[in-house]
Amino acid sequence: MKKDIPNHKVQDLAIAVVPRDEVVINPEEDLWDTYIINLRDEKIKSVLVASQGYGELEGQEMKTTTLRHFFEEIGPLEIKKIEPIQSKLFELTNEYWVSFNFDGYMYDKKYVFVKGSISQINFTPIPFLNRKGVMIR
Numbered sequence: 841m842k843k844d845i846p847n848h849k850v851q852d853l854a855i856a857v858v859p860r861d862e863v864v865i866n867p868e869e870d871l872w873d874t875y876i877i878n879l880r881d882e883k884i885k886s887v888l889v890a891s892q893g894y895g896e897l898e899g900q901e902m903k904t905t906t907l908r909h910f911f912e913e914i915g916p917l918e919i920k921k922i923e924p925i926q927s928k929l930f931e932l933t934n935e936y937w938v939s940f941n942f943d944g945y946m947y948d949k950k951y952v953f954v955k956g957s958i959s960q961i962n963f964t965p966i967p968f969l970n971r972k973g974v975m976i977r
Contacts, residue, residue: 850949852879855936856966857925857958858973870927872958876938877967877975878914887911887940889922893932895955902932914940919968930958951976 854877874891878884889911893904909922925934933955939948953976963972 846945848945848947850938850947853877853884853938853940853949854879854967854975854977855922855938855951856969856973856975857934857953858966858969858971861971871924872927872973873924874922874936875919875966875969876911876914876922876936877919878916879967879977880942881916882942883913883915883918884940884942885913887914887938890937891923891935893929893934895932897928897931904929904932917968927958931955934958 856875856877857872858875859872876887876889887910889909890906891909892906893902895902907923911920914920922936930953934953936951936953937948938951939946941947953974958974962974964975965971966973966975
C-alpha cells in the first residue's frame with residue numbers, strides 16, 4: 841500500500857548558479873556556471889541531473905534542450921560543476937531535476953530558478969567556492 845512506501849526528503853543538497861570570474865571583470869561575458877553541492881557528511885551515488893529552461897523570451901515561447909549529466913558519485917562536502925549557462929537564459933525559468941541513490945534509496949528533487957531570480961540581488965556565499973552566486977537548497 842501507499843502508506844508502506846517510505847517518503848524520504850532530499851536534504852543537504854543544493855544547486856548554485858555562479859558568475860565566472862570574468863563576469864566581474866568583464867560584464868559583457870555572459871557565461872555563468874551551475875554546480876551541484878553535496879552538503880552531507882556521506883557520499884551520494886548515481887547522480888543524474890536533467891536541466892532545462894522554459895518560458896517566454898523576447899515575446900516568444902522558448903524551451904531549451906534538456907541536458908542530462910551523470911556523476912558516478914559525489915563525495916561528502918563536495919561540489920561538482922554541472923554546466924555553463926548563458927545569462928540571457930536568466931529570463932527563463934531554469935529547472936534542474938536531480939536524482940541520486942543514498943543509503944539504499946532513490947531520491948529526487950526539482951530545483952527551479954524562476955524567471956529573473958538569478959541576479960546579484962539574490963547572491964549568497966557559495967560553500968567550497970569562496971564566491972557568491974544564487975543557490976537553492
